[in-house]
Amino acid sequence: MKILHFGDIHVWRLRLAPDFWYFKRLLGTVNLTARRRMRFPGHYPAIVAAEVVKSGAEVVIFSGDMSTMSLVPEFEEAARLFAPIREKWGDRFFCIPGNHDRYSPGSMKSGLYERYFPYGAFEEDKLVRRQLIDDGLVIVGFDCSHPCRIRSNGTISDKLEKELRAALEYEQSEGNRVLLTGHYPLAYPADVHAAWEHKLLKAERLAQLVNEFEPIAYFHGHKHQRWIERVGKTLCVNCGAAGMVSSDIRKQAGFVTVELDRETLTNPVAHYLDRATEEFATCDMEIPG
Ligand SMILES: [Fe+2]
Numbered sequence: 114m115k116i117l118h119f120g121d122i123h124v125w126r127l128r129l130a131p132d133f134w135y136f137k138r139l140l141g142t143v144n145l146t147a148r149r150r151m152r153f154p155g156h157y158p159a160i161v162a163a164e165v166v167k168s169g170a171e172v173v174i175f176s177g178d179m180s181t182m183s184l185v186p187e188f189e190e191a192a193r194l195f196a197p198i199r200e201k202w203g204d205r206f207f208c209i210p211g212n213h214d215r216y217s218p219g220s221m222k223s224g225l226y227e228r229y230f231p232y233g234a235f236e237e238d239k240l241v242r243r244q245l246i247d248d249g250l251v252i253v254g255f256d257c258s259h260p261c262r263i264r265s266n267g268t269i270s271d272k273l274e275k276e277l278r279a280a281l282e283y284e285q286s287e288g289n290r291v292l293l294t295g296h297y298p299l300a301y302p303a304d305v306h307a308a309w310e311h312k313l314l315k316a317e318r319l320a321q322l323v324n325e326f327e328p329i330a331y332f333h334g335h336k337h338q339r340w341i342e343r344v345g346k347t348l349c350v351n352c353g354a355a356g357m358v359s360s361d362i363r364k365q366a367g368f369v370t371v372e373l374d375r376e377t378l379t380n381p382v383a384h385y386l387d388r389a390t391e392e393f394a395t396c397d398m399e400i401p402g
């Protein structure tokens with residue numbers, strides 16, 4: 114079974130939000146005006162989404178950050194780009210929000226993510242959801258993102274840890290194989306700096322659950338660089354940013370595909386948008402031993 118994993122497409126629109134006074138919004142607007150527009154070319158999301166639609170993958174996972182500041186026009190555009198993906202894959206397109214989709218308390222309270230991505234919404238007051246995608250194979254996704262006034266942290270809260278444990282215990286009791294999906298990295302390559310203001314807080318709780326229940330894979334993004342790391346038996350796949358421009362092909366806009374053979378992930382491939390031609394190119398990725 115071929116799985117396509119993308120995330121961090123970061124559609125952006127320069128608009129004033131109703132809660133523009135929220136400190137992070139002021140910071141974000143200045144940052145977007147000054148820098149982010151250069152790093153996330155406006156025409157990239159449509160090119161990448163169209164390439165995803167062309168894929169022959171059987172399952173598509175989006176691991177969060179469809180928007181930049183949780184603005185209505187950003188969600189609208191992301192929903193428009195994702196509509197053909199949803200149409201082609203139905204319940205085999207699984208998506209969760211990232212921290213940029215939980216940007217401010219106001220945008221969360223208005224339920225903007227849920228309004229534009231009803232198929233990616235969690236049940237009321239729940240932080241974990243599951244999707245059966247094949248006989249004995251489920252995706253378990255969780256939402257650890259929340260507004261932060263200045264930083265970009267997510268958290269494995271007491272509530273999330275409890276829900277995630279219950280969900281993994283259930284899948285284990287049913288004998289199901291699990292593909293876990295969250296927004297934040299669990300493990301970083303040795304040469305990548307994990308900034309404290311950008312990290313998953315209480316990540317040791319997630320590490321404990323991964324070590325205990327051994328999902329086949331943990332699909333995530335957030336740090337905009339493609340990689341595969343191992344935590345126990347679980348392969349942690351970072352799809353990189355679907356919308357960012359970089360001279361480093363691990364960071365350049367694109368996504369990852371992998372093959373799932375029963376309990377083993379094989380043949381990981383990075384697909385990236387060649388900067389010069391704006392055509393897609395591929396590069397094999399390494400699975401750590
Ligand atoms: Fe991101």
Ligand SMILES: [Fe+2]
Nearest residue numbers: 178211212335
């Ligand atoms: Fe993020």
